[in-house]
């Protein structure tokens with residue numbers, strides 16, 4: 164169910180933010196050599212207000228299809244360039260928080276001031292709560308307790324790299340809860356900072372597959388002086404200059420574009436194709452109505468009359484359902500959700516176990532597509548499977564499609 168957004172979730176890159184309101188990202192020990200606006204003060208335990216029936220809280224959202232394995236958190240990833248565009252994981256997480264706890268206000272990306280915050284590359288979200296209000300305080304406490312419990316399991320499943328709330332900071336890298344001092348005590352919001360995997364929704368809450376090789380993040384600024392936009396996870400120290408074509412889709416060029424009624428051109432046409440309306444490239448009332456309906460019906464989205472990074476991401480997953488797996492190689496002997504997706508595509512028995520029959524089906528599909536029949540599913544093979552060469556139906560990854568909302572169970 165959609166609620167009105169109180170906060171600003173799409174702060175344009177030109178928004179002016181005064182230094183006084185700049186958030187503090189904890190990276191005082193980071194490798195960047197930059198000093199962020201806050202620092203940890205040593206181990207502590209999470210201080211929670213006792214439960215009170217006058218201030219009930221719903222508990223954390225649950226999914227019944229999470230894998231046993233938990234995502235491996237990488238090293239803290241400082242921002243290395245200015246690209247204040249909301250990554251899709253921020254908006255989806257913000258929508259999830261707002262829906263579960265009825266506190267829809269949050270802010271995200273910011274104009275770059277001093278390159279000292281993950282808000283500057285679209286990987287941090289500030290969720291508005293008042294730590295001095297008895298209801299808000301219990302909500303904030305419940306959220307951070309939910310995320311940090313069990314060695315930060317849920318934080319890892321979202322790809323979170325730090326949480327700051329009410330003078331305390333949590334990092335799921337083994338350092339646990341610590342005291343926090345900085346320009347802001349974080350008593351008027353909770354700060355959540357994400358790894359690149361989390362920001363790009365490549366973690367197990369969203370994909371059903373735990374991250375095993377954390378994305379090291381972008382390499383920095385290229386020769387043109389423009390930010391290097393990463394669409395592909397980087398697992399080694401080498402920086403690729405171009406993304407492989409199998410990591411691109413019709414939506415790729417438009418991922419950052421915010422378009423609304425009155426817009427014209429190829430981005431509108433691609434949007435219309437995704438929404439299933441006439442693709443004349445002119446954003447008129449019919450396109451607007453289709454967009455609003457689509458966003459209202461999707462659990463990751465807030466109802467909008469304009470596009471957002473998350474919308475483009477959702478449309479891409481709808482039309483290219485293997486996109487989250489294309490940087491992942493899988494072969495005989497593997498198990499897991501990605502194998503189930505593969506088997507659905509291949510129209511073989513879906514048991515999540517990559518056995519000889521699945522390998523044979525992969526070789527056949529590769530041969531049909533003109534690829535070397537290795538039986539190993541790589542990026543090119545995933546891409547061909549989306550193209551439907553095996554005549555398979557589209558797979559439905561957990562929670563990716565509006566029609567799969569039943570995989571979400573909530574406590575209330």
Ligand SMILES: [Zn+2]
Pocket residue numbers: 186187282287288289353354355
């Ligand atoms: Zn923040």
